[in-house]
Amino acid sequence: MRLKLPYVFMMLAMLVTACGKKDEQQQQQTDSSVAVHVVPRPVFTTLHAGYVEWNGAITVGASSEDERKVAELLVAFLKTKNIEASTASGKGNVTLSTVKVDSLGTEGYTLAINEDGVTLQANAGAGFFYGFQTLLQIVGEHGTKLPYTTITDYPRFGYRGLHLDVCRHMFSVEAIKKYIDLMALHKLNRFHWHLTDDQGWRIEIKKYPKLQEIAAYRNETVIGHARTADRKENKKYDGKRYGGFYTQEEVKDVVKYAADRFITVVPEIEMPGHARAALSAYPQLGCTGGPYTAATTWGVFEEVFCAGKEETFTFLQDVLDEVIPLFPSPYVHVGGDECPKESWKKCPQCQKRMKAEGLKDEHALQSYFIQRMEKYINSKGKQIIGWDEILEGGLAPNATVMSWRGEEGGIAAAQQNHDVIMTPTGWCYFDYYQDTAKTEPLAIGGFVPVKKVYLYEPQPPQLTAAEAAHIRGVQANVWTEYITTPEHLEYMVYPRASALSEIAWSPREARDYEDFLRRMDVHFKRLDDWHVNYAKHILKDIENLGTSAQ
Secondary structure, three states: OOOOOOHHHHHHHHOOOOEEEOOOOHHHHHOOOOOOOOOOOOOEEEEEEEEEEOOOOEEEEEOOHHHHHHHHHHHHHHHOOOOOEEEEEOOOOEEEEEOOOHHHOOOOEEEEEEOOEEEEEEOOHHHHHHHHHHHHHHHHHHOOEEEEEEEEEOOOOOEEEEEEEOOOOOOOHHHHHHHHHHHHHOOOOEEEEEOEEOOEEOEOOOOOOHHHHHHOEEOOOEEOOOEOOOOHHHOEEOOOOEEOOEOHHHHHHHHHHHHHOOOEEEEEEEEOOOOHHHHHHOHHHEOOOOOOOOOOOEOOOOOOEOOOOHHHHHHHHHHHHHHHHHOOOOEEEEEOOOOOOHHHHHOHHHHHHHHHHOOOOHHHHHHHHHHHHHHHHHHOOOEEEEEHHHHOOOOOOOOEEEEOOOOHHHHHHHHOOOEEEEOOHHHHEOOOEOOOOOOOOOOOOOEOOHHHHHOOOOOOOOOOHHHHOOEEEEEEEOOOOOOOOHHHHHHHHOOHHHHHHHHHHOOHHHOOHHHHHHHHHHHHHHHHHOOOOOOOOOHHHHHHOOOOOO
16 A cells, blocks of 8 residues: 555644643633534534643554554554554554444444543444544644544445546556545545546456557547547647556556545446447457547547447457456446447448347447346446446346436436436536636536535435435546646546535535535645645635634
């Protein structure tokens, strides 16, 4: 694991002996001048009179395996900064204690700071981990004097996701690990890794070496705004070969790193569309046989996997046979979006398949394609997730739908008793502009400011209570056509992901944008410590509140 430490951990260097202070400052502890500014906002927070003052080394008391796992992670972080820290069996000045409280679930926790020190209780390891995230935010804010506080906290949604497209532009393993670290800080728990697309194939498949040799690279990249429909003569290119891929060992490293932070990595292998990179390496998998090249511009392309050839399904099954063992995730994302049907309409083999299967049109052929791959994935003990186009033609009951073209697909899926992850473009696309200033870096279009993200409600009002229960969570997507560096990536994601974390974790009735701004006034200092190149547009909103968080 990479042991990188923000300043909040260094503050713990002075934590050892708890001394309850109930003196002349007692009154101060009960008024509004003392607060804890945690992001995302906990379910219940109560401040009490008094504070704990700490000094010295740290002992983290832990007994069960789940407790020790989180305790050891903390101690390992501290030692990288030459801070004296150790675990102990049983009680420490920070004590982890396993409980059985149904309302907490596997990710909830209670945190008590009082005259006895700090006690963190949870049912399972994820709860301990998220409790520590909250504790570290409090320590980072208050230093050596921790206000007496009682927090009971658990997530609203079980799926709290952040997506990253590494096909248009690729990011190093180290950059992805920082991405995961920041997700953990915000209690996000699903990293959707978009690994294949028209512009590049990014995961090593040993049985098909041309995916690494050919499909992982494109000849050049379009400059500025340009999509499929733009005329060739109107486009400019950089003339530079671009690409790369993650080895299976690198993938394993990222997956383990995420798992240590209680984040599940959901891999995406696109099918049947967005396939030009794969076809550039194995042209026989297309309807015409090629030649094909990886796309050098953005948009939707007619070249897709041939649905009439058995070889196509053999290839994809072979790919999945190598991908699935790398990812413990119960889900495999199959894409399923933006698949033009023109090549299928002209392809004798696709038409033959349609006739043999009794399919009325090419949309039914796509349904056949997805359902066939779904059955294969199910046979491996996994479930599929796909973009909302996979609804066309029907799905198995255990398929999960990501609603991206607005909320309509998610509403229809929930009404058909499918689980849904809400990720609509109008609220959850972080590649969209977040400010109207002409100085903003180039983006694909659209306008999704922080406030719009924060005010989004993932459970549409037209759903019944039973249907709304199928909304399992929310996710933001980050497509990287115009995002070329880790610094630019961070600028597009934060603080919008901070707002996302709150709609995913915090109770609906507790959301308050002005309160969020006050907490972000403190939270920005945490992002500074992580050296995050965040956007600063809402600083004006914070100034306009008239008061700063204390």
